[in-house]
Amino acid sequence: MIDWEIVADNLPAFAGGLVNTLILLATVVVSGFAVSVPLALVRSMRSPHFSRAVWLFTYGIRGTPLLVQLFVIYYGIAQFEFVRSSAIWPLFRSPWFCAWLALTINTVAYTTEIFAGAIRTTAPGEIEAARSIGLSRAAVLRYVIWPSAWRRALPQYGNEVVMMMHATALASTVTIVEVMRVARDVYTNYLVLAESFGVAAAIYLCLTIGLTTFFRWLETHFLRHLSRSNAPNAREKPAEHLNPKVA
Amino acid sequence: MFQGYLPMILGGLRVTLSVASVSLAIACVIGLIGASAKVYGGKAARLSAAAYTTTVRALPDLLVMLVVFYGGQILLNSISETYGWGYLDVDPYIAGVSTIGFVFGAYLTETFRGAILSVPAGQIEAGFAYGLSRWQVAFYILLPQMIRHAVPGLTNTWLVMLKATALVSIIGLDDMVHRAGLASAATREPFTFYALIGLIYLAVTTFSVLLFGALEKLSSRGVRSGGAA
Numbered sequence: 305m306i307d308w309e310i311v312a313d314n315l316p317a318f319a320g321g322l323v324n325t326l327i328l329l330a331t332v333v334v335s336g337f338a339v340s341v342p343l344a345l346v347r348s349m350r351s352p353h354f355s356r357a358v359w360l361f362t363y364g365i366r367g368t369p370l371l372v373q374l375f376v377i378y379y380g381i382a383q384f385e386f387v388r389s390s391a392i393w394p395l396f397r398s399p400w401f402c403a404w405l406a407l408t409i410n411t412v413a414y415t416t417e418i419f420a421g422a423i424r425t426t427a428p429g430e431i432e433a434a435r436s437i438g439l440s441r442a443a444v445l446r447y448v449i450w451p452s453a454w455r456r457a458l459p460q461y462g463n464e465v466v467m468m469m470h471a472t473a474l475a476s477t478v479t480i481v482e483v484m485r486v487a488r489d490v491y492t493n494y495l496v497l498a499e500s501f502g503v504a505a506a507i508y509l510c511l512t513i514g515l516t517t518f519f520r521w522l523e524t525h526f527l528r529h530l531s532r533s534n535a536p537n538a539r540e541k542p543a544e545h546l547n548p549k550v551a
Numbered sequence: 552m553f554q555g556y557l558p559m560i561l562g563g564l565r566v567t568l569s570v571a572s573v574s575l576a577i578a579c580v581i582g583l584i585g586a587s588a589k590v591y592g593g594k595a596a597r598l599s600a601a602a603y604t605t606t607v608r609a610l611p612d613l614l615v616m617l618v619v620f621y622g623g624q625i626l627l628n629s630i631s632e633t634y635g636w637g638y639l640d641v642d643p644y645i646a647g648v649s650t651i652g653f654v655f656g657a658y659l660t661e662t663f664r665g666a667i668l669s670v671p672a673g674q675i676e677a678g679f680a681y682g683l684s685r686w687q688v689a690f691y692i693l694l695p696q697m698i699r700h701a702v703p704g705l706t707n708t709w710l711v712m713l714k715a716t717a718l719v720s721i722i723g724l725d726d727m728v729h730r731a732g733l734a735s736a737a738t739r740e741p742f743t744f745y746a747l748i749g750l751i752y753l754a755v756t757t758f759s760v761l762l763f764g765a766l767e768k769l770s771s772r773g774v775r776s777g778g779a780a
Contacts, residue, residue: 364753367710367752367753367756367757368714368749368752368753368756369714369715369716369717369728369749369752370714370717371717371718371720371728372717372728372731372745372748372749372752373749375728375731375732375741375745376741376742376745376746376749379735379741379742379745380741380742380743380745380746381742382741382742383739383740383741383742383743384742470610470611470612471611472611473611473612473613473614474613476613477721484611484613484614487614487617488617491617491621497618497621497622497625501614501617501618501621504614505606505610505614505618508609508610508611508614509606509609509610512609512610513609
């Protein structure tokens with residue numbers, strides 16, 4: 305049966321691991337979002353040159369394992385003498401910076417494609433209407449294209465954030481003591497499964513449920529104007545998916 | 552350039568590809584069982600299939616992999632202890648393919664469930680009306696039509712799975728990532744070897760996308776496409 309003493313003894317370690325997992329996730333999500341919104345705009349530009357350059361980046365990243373990207377950055381960069389003798393070397397020597405960089409690059413690739421897809425599917429009439437009443441390009445982007453693209457992208461973006469949370473577990477391979485590393489250490493020390501990986505699984509399960517609940521709330525918040533069942537745009541989504549109370 | 556380590560890395564590619572394809576086969580079998588449990592099963596079958604797909608998809612792959620790997624080891628040894636066989640070691644290859652198959656079986660359960668539901672019920676009824684048996688209906692009517700709806704999801708799962716095989720290096724399987732690590736340590740050129748296997752992964756995913764695109768065309772032949780009408 306479960307040895308609750310081992311669980312209790314290691315709870316502080318798990319709490320510390322949880323803090324590290326959350327720090328990593330939060331920094332990656334913030335920087336990933338900040339970089340992918342402008343990249344998505346470039347990716348959805350009519351000029352094929354810029355769009356193709358961004359596509360090449362996202363394709364390359366999406367086609368390779370995150371673990372390999374992490375190893376290239378953490379172990380690989382150190383191969384170059386000019387990096388080791390430069391001012392940025394302390395950054396690449398830090399597992400935190402490398403894990404943050406690898407996870408950010410990875411999520412930027414996926415998020416850029418999600419947002420670009422949502423921007424591309426903006427109804428052309430909406431843009432024409434906005435232009436015809438004299439809005440500038442920047443205003444069209446700010447008030448017409450982005451709000452509707454963001455709403456369309458939300459469900460997929462929520463999935464991506466949950467997957468990023470799961471991906472933080474890979475940081476345990478470069479010495480960061482997050483939830484996964486704590487679980488592996490507890491397992492090595494006591495050779496018990498439920499008390500080590502079981503506790504970690506419970507933590508990840510709670511995080512997954514928390515994030516999906518948060519994103520469902522965001523969806524109902526941003527889509528509340530569509531929650532009347534006769535709204536024309538509501539037909540792609542079943543009505544019960546939206547919050548009925550707001551209507 | 553690779554100081555003679557290229558053949559070793561390419562040997563690792565064979566391990567990676569073999570892990571990926573055997574895992575895919577296992578995941579397909581689990582996915583078919585899970586999907587039939589969800590669509591046709593009784594209450595107990597539906598509940599256990601739902602528990603399986605939700606928990607596996609709510610946890611990091613690496614965690615599930617280590618639980619199955621270590622748990623399998625414990626289970627195997629408790630069985631061997633009862634029969635007095637002595638200490639048994641789980642073969643990392645078998646552990647690797649069964650864990651990846653187990654994880655991605657959850658994703659394929661959802662893919663196949665959707666594919667089963669998209670085959671028109673009238674076709675199944677027609678099969679029974681002609682006096683076909685349940686197995687005949689499954690093999691001649693349901694499966695061939697399911698494939699068309701399952702190919703996009705299958706492609707996606709294959710690509711994600713191919714990349715997830717990199718994790719088996721953590722449970723000690725001698726795959727491409729593991730060998731790149733060995734070559735890096737010996738030559739002190741980690742960038743060269745990790746970048747190399749990154750490019751190999753990219754080549755394999757690109758080839759897979761083209762191949763599955765062709766399969767999608769093949770499985771949809773004779774089907775009117777939406778745009779043509």
